[in-house]
Amino acid sequence: MIDKIKATAMQQGMKLLSNPRVMKLMADPRFMNVLMKGLQLKGKLQSDFEERVRSLAATLNLATKDEVTTLEQTLRQVEHKYANLEAKVAESEEDDQAQA
Numbered sequence: 001m002i003d004k005i006k007a008t009a010m011q012q013g014m015k016l017l018s019n020p021r022v023m024k025l026m027a028d029p030r031f032m033n034v035l036m037k038g039l040q041l042k043g044k045l046q047s048d049f050e051e052r053v054r055s056l057a058a059t060l061n062l063a064t065k066d067e068v069t070t071l072e073q074t075l076r077q078v079e080h081k082y083a084n085l086e087a088k089v090a091e092s093e094e095d096d097q098a099q100a
Contacts, residue, residue: 016022025031057064063071 017026054064056062
């Protein structure tokens with residue numbers, strides 16, 4: 001579904017870029033300067049917003065998405081190590097029974 005949306009957006013974007021009026025606009029340095037400033041502003045606003053959300057989450061003692069993701073990864077690693085240890089214990093018990 002998302003791939004289809006991406007493909008359609010890409011197709012429409014390429015169609016738009018081939019338009020002579022858009023090509024002329026993209027060649028205008030003033031427009032490109034405004035476009036770049038707009039993109040930089042968007043990035044700055046987004047990072048500022050994310051920082052404020054992290055700060056609020058810390059103040060309210062809430063877990064952030066990044067912290068939950070890190071916790072999930074750590075939990076998977078612990079589960080994997082636990083499974084390996086269980087297998088080693090079972091193998092060791094089998095060896096002890098075979099020797100007895």
